[in-house]
Amino acid sequence: MIFLTRKAEFSSAHFYWVDDWPEEENLKVFGKCANRNGHGHNYTVEVTVAGEVDPVSGFVVDLKQLKDILEHEVIRVYDHRHLNLEVPEFRANIPTTENIAIAIWNRLVDRIPNARLHRVRVYEMPDLFADFYGEQE
Amino acid sequence: MKAYLSRRYHFSASHRLNSPAYAEQRNREVYGKCNNPHGHGHNYTVEVTVSGKVDPVTGMVCNLADLDAFAQKNLLERFDHTNLNELECFAYRVSTTENLSIEVHRIFADFPGAHLERVHIEETSNNSFDYAGGGPKLR
Numbered sequence: 001m002i003f004l005t006r007k008a009e010f011s012s013a014h015f016y017w018v019d020d021w022p023e024e025e026n027l028k029v030f031g032k033c034a035n036r037n038g039h040g041h042n043y044t045v046e047v048t049v050a051g052e053v054d055p056v057s058g059f060v061v062d063l064k065q066l067k068d069i070l071e072h073e074v075i076r077v078y079d080h081r082h083l084n085l086e087v088p089e090f091r092a093n094i095p096t097t098e099n100i101a102i103a104i105w106n107r108l109v110d111r112i113p114n115a116r117l118h119r120v121r122v123y124e125m126p127d128l129f130a131d132f133y134g135e136q137e
Numbered sequence: 138m139k140a141y142l143s144r145r146y147h148f149s150a151s152h153r154l155n156s157p158a159y160a161e162q163r164n165r166e167v168y169g170k171c172n173n174p175h176g177h178g179h180n181y182t183v184e185v186t187v188s189g190k191v192d193p194v195t196g197m198v199c200n201l202a203d204l205d206a207f208a209q210k211n212l213l214e215r216f217d218h219t220n221l222n223e224l225e226c227f228a229y230r231v232s233t234t235e236n237l238s239i240e241v242h243r244i245f246a247d248f249p250g251a252h253l254e255r256v257h258i259e260e261t262s263n264n265s266f267d268y269a270g271g272g273p274k275l276r
Contacts, residue, residue: 018194029195031202094196098140102191127145128201135139137190 003118004060005048008070010079013038014095017084038082044123045074045104051115061115073107097124101132109134141254142198143186146208148217151178152232155222176220181234182259183212183241187251199250211244234260238268246270 015038016030026034033039047070051060077087083095089103101122109117123129153176154168164172171177185208189198215224221232226240242256259265 016196020194029200096191096196098142098191098198099196101140102138129143130198131141131143131186132138133141137139 001050002053002060003048003050004063004066004115005046006063006066006070007044007046008067008075009042009044010075011040011042012078012081012083012095013040014083014090015039016094016096018094038084041124043078043100045070046119046121046123047104047108047117048119048121049112049115050118054114061112066112069108069111073111074104077107097122097128097130098132101130105132105134138191139188140191140198141186141188142201142204142251143184144201144204144208146183146185146212147180148183148213149178149180150216150219150221151176152221152227153177154231154233156231176222179260181216181237183208184257184259185241185245186254186257187245187248188254189251203250204248207245207248207250211247212241234258234264234266235268238266242268242270 015035016033017026017036018029021029047066049061049066053060081087083090083100087095087103089106090099093099093103095103101120104122105117105120108120117134119131119133121129121131153173154171155164156167159167185204187199187204191198221227221237227236230236238256238258241258242253245253245256253270255267255269257265257267
């Protein structure tokens with residue numbers, strides 16, 4: 001079993017807000033992330049797939065294909081967008097780093113040929129990142 | 138949905154590797170330049186990984202502000218710009234980054250907001266250490 005990781009970057013705006021809470025509660029829990037005008041990050045996503053090395057090609061997965069899937073399913077949708085306002089999965093879910101990792105997992109999990117998605121890691125900034133391994137509990 | 142959240146913190150400290158169990162010559166052999174009697178220093182990076190269910194309302198494993206406040210009080214204020222050998226936790230232990238990882242793990246195990254998975258400490262860009270618990274209690 002080999003693990004292969006591909007990185008990509010996207011730059012997006014977001015904010016944290018729970019509509020059912022009064023403004024003061026949102027400000028208390030989310031601090032400056034609750035600014036309704038939004039703020040932004042340069043995100044880095046690392047997608048790790050696991051599989052066996054093909055004896056002929058020497059690949060776990062065709063890297064170009066993985067790059068194209070990541071570009072088509074994630075980067076094209078997230079890059080230079082406002083996550084809350086323009087990406088459907090964040091209309092009802094706050095685009096925290098944790099939820100972005102889960103959302104990217106859901107976008108990729110059934111789309112990688114010949115390999116199993118192992119981990120999605122999303123860096124909001126170099127000192128903060130979230131990992132999702134598909135664990136439901 | 139279980140997710141893992143990792144946060145990196147930075148502090149600078151001095152230390153000297155010297156074991157009271159060894160004679161002077163032996164300490165020099167084992168620890169090399171780290172045994173310099175005057176000490177030396179590093180910019181340490183501590184990466185703390187916590188895990189838990191993502192709260193369906195907030196979208197968070199834990200509130201980052203709580204983790205940062207905990208780290209500020211219990212890690213940075215205690216270790217930053219200190220001589221590690223002078224701290225109580227290294228009174229009877231060599232201030233290697235292995236032992237530092239165990240001590241930092243002990244500290245974050247008390248963080249009430251999420252489950253501590255792992256502590257990863259980079260002493261330099263070429264040396265890093267991981268501790269995920271499970272070792273013998275040091276005290």
